[in-house]
Amino acid sequence: MVLAAEKNAPVGTAARNWEHDPVLSVEHLTMRFGGLVAVGDLSFDVGRGDITALIGPNGAGKTTVFNCVTGFYKPTEGRIIMRHGPGRQERAVDAVTASGLRWMKEADSGVFLLERMPDHEISHKAKVARTFQNIRLFGGMTLLENLLVAQHNPLVVASGFTFGGIFGLPSYRRAEQAAIDKAVYWLERTRLIDRADDPASDLPYGAQRRLEIARAMCTGPELLCLDEPAAGLNPRESAELNELLKYICDEHKTSVLLIEHDMGVVMEISDHIVVLDYGVKISDGDAETVRTDPNVIAAYLGVEEEEEIDVPEVLQDVAETLGEAEKSGSKPKAKAASRSSAGAGGRAKASKPATGTKKTKRTTRGTGKGDKA
Ligand SMILES: Nc1ncnc2c1ncn2[C@@H]1O[C@H](COP(=O)(O)OP(=O)(O)OP(=O)(O)O)[C@@H](O)[C@H]1O
Structure with a gap:
């Protein structure tokens, strides 16, 4: 097996695809929501053929970045460049930027400015596919139908935008068979072929996550964006997911950008990791660089921030709350509990070790989150 760090490495150098071939x-x-800066002046590259992880504590801005990349949000400021074909293509990028166009395509290459494009063009033209933190399948449709719906665009074109499909023209029948073949291929790859005719909602959770990935792959993406693909999976399912993602990268040359809290998954499969905290990049590099970065450790443990609370103060709050509750004969309310859970971060899944530190961080982020994609 090719080690992630060796993949595509020029002889004698470590692979850093994100630097020379993003x-x-x-x-x-x-990205601002009213007064809240969810993401602030963030820059990073995703290497072609790499698995890149975007990590950070809860509320760090990861999903907001995904929503900007995939067109769910229009960024307040900034440029998001998607490239087909090798290299940075700087002249093409400058030309598209200056022209006011959304994209420019040549034979095997293309430059797409995603912040200018509507979401359907981002998936169809720029070939960026995504899955969601909350699974979004068509529950009443079979697995096969879910994968055929994902190939709606080529089928509509092949049908001549209606009549070819109605009259069953040979070109449409060929396109339809190709779509079925592709769906079957991905059902096999995701080990779901035996359930091809079952409704998607009948699948267990882990299988639904795989079906989402299969559906995204049916669109033939250059970049696959996965929002917490390992969430809710057991260790065996997580290991299978790792294999599937490596397969997608190695065999299909699809680049992967994932948000993930499961550090086992992130550290094992990522070529490149970008760490956010409070919408700002705090670390960027390979797994070893990020794992040992003091900024990352501090962010995950919730220390060294501008606003801190003393543990004795929290304990006093607890004592007061319990005292009040005893007097009134009621159950203690969550006043102190909520403070202390905020202090524990309320943020990352990475467990906070029981340290003897005197201070603990208070999470002060806005909570006025709208519907999360
Ligand atoms: N549509 C929205 N309207 C207002 N605020 C929002 C919106 N979407 C996100 N936010 C805020 O932006 C900040 C970043 O949220 P985001 O969901 O991007 O973080 P995250 O890193 O993905 O968190 P998690 O790991 O919990 O999914 C949070 O403070 C959140 O409340």
Whole structure:
């Protein structure tokens, strides 16, 4: 097996695809929701053929970045460049930027400015596919139908936008068979072929996650964005997911950008990790660089922030709350509990070790989150 760090490495150097061959570049991205800066002046690259992980504590801005990349949000500021074909293609990028166009395509290459494009063009033209933190399948449709719906665009074109399909023209029948073949291929790859005719909602959770990935792959993406693909999976399912993602990268040359809290998954499969905290990049590099970065450790443990609370103060709050509750004969309310859970971060899944530190961080982020994609 090819080690992640060796993949595509020029002889004698470590592989850093994101530096010399980025499929995606996020440049000075800012996303504001009213007064809240969810992402502030963020820049990073995603290497072609790499698995890149976007990590950070809860509320760090990861999903907001995904929503900007996939067109669910229009960024307040910044440029998001998607590239087909090798290299940075700087002249093409400058030309599209200056022209006011959304994209420019040549034979095997293309440059797409995603912040200018509506979401359907981002998936169809720029070939960026995504899955969601909350699974979004068509529950009443079979697995096969879910994968055919994902191939709606080529089928509509092949049908001549209606009549070819109605009259069953040979070109449409060929396109339809190709769509079925592709769906069957991905059902096999995701080990779901035996359930092809079952409704998607009948699948167990882990299988639904695989079906989402299969559906995204049916669109033939250059970049696959996965929002917490390992959430809710057991260790065996997580290991299978790792294999599937490596397969997608190695065999299909699809680049993967994933948000993930499961550090086992992230550290094992990622070529490149970008760490956010409070919408700002705090670390960027390979797994070893990030794992040992003091900024990352501090962010995950919730220390060294501008606003801190003393543990004795929290304990006093607890004592007061319990005292009040005893007097009134009621159950203690969550006043102190909520404070202390905020202090524990309320943020990352990475467990906070029981340290003897005197201070603990208070999470002060806005909570006015709207519907989360
Ligand atoms: N549509 C929205 N309207 C207002 N605020 C929002 C919106 N979407 C996100 N936010 C805020 O932006 C910040 C970043 O949220 P985001 O969901 O991007 O973080 P995250 O890193 O993905 O968190 P998690 O790991 O919990 O999914 C949070 O403070 C959140 O409340």
